[in-house]
Amino acid sequence: MTKVTITLPTASPLHALEIWSNATAFAERFMAEMGFALPRLGTSGGTDALRLIRVEPCVWLVEGDPTALTTILGGDGTITAIGGGIVRIRLSGSGWRSLLMEGGMFDAESSAFAPGCSAATLIDHVAVRLHMMSTDACDVYVPASFSAGLLHFWRQALETLTE
Numbered sequence: 092m093t094k095v096t097i098t099l100p101t102a103s104p105l106h107a108l109e110i111w112s113n114a115t116a117f118a119e120r121f122m123a124e125m126g127f128a129l130p131r132l133g134t135s136g137g138t139d140a141l142r143l144i145r146v147e148p149c150v151w152l153v154e155g156d157p158t159a160l161t162t163i164l165g166g167d168g169t170i171t172a173i174g175g176g177i178v179r180i181r182l183s184g185s186g187w188r189s190l191l192m193e194g195g196m197f198d199a200e201s202s203a204f205a206p207g208c209s210a211a212t213l214i215d216h217v218a219v220r221l222h223m224m225s226t227d228a229c230d231v232y233v234p235a236s237f238s239a240g241l242l243h244f245w246r247q248a249l250e251t252l253t254e
Contacts, residue, residue: 094184105174106153113167120163135207144209146220178238183228193248
């Protein structure tokens, strides 16, 4: 059987940062205020207090306190609390990539998907966001309404997968 641990990490604040105008000016203000660049598409970046995970061309998931971002946003975008509608599921262990391929449309086994990478994909026709935490762990952000079904699906799939 494939070795994977499925856990639900402690809930923490989760927001969506969306930029819809003046992206370059916002990125410059962000760098000056935050001390690090906005993560490129498919990557994450930040500090222990604030992590941004870029999941779409103009959208980042924000873990932690986004208060500092509100002062630099101006009229170029918005920050929306989404934590109540999203469940974070952590897949860890040597076989998490194989499990993620079950019902998925993303090549989680690609060596290009490395620690710090992110992706938006579908699993069983539902949009999910992936964030590779380390070589042995990946966080999956799942709509709350689909989380119980996906957990059930993965637990059943674990019984049939082999490494």
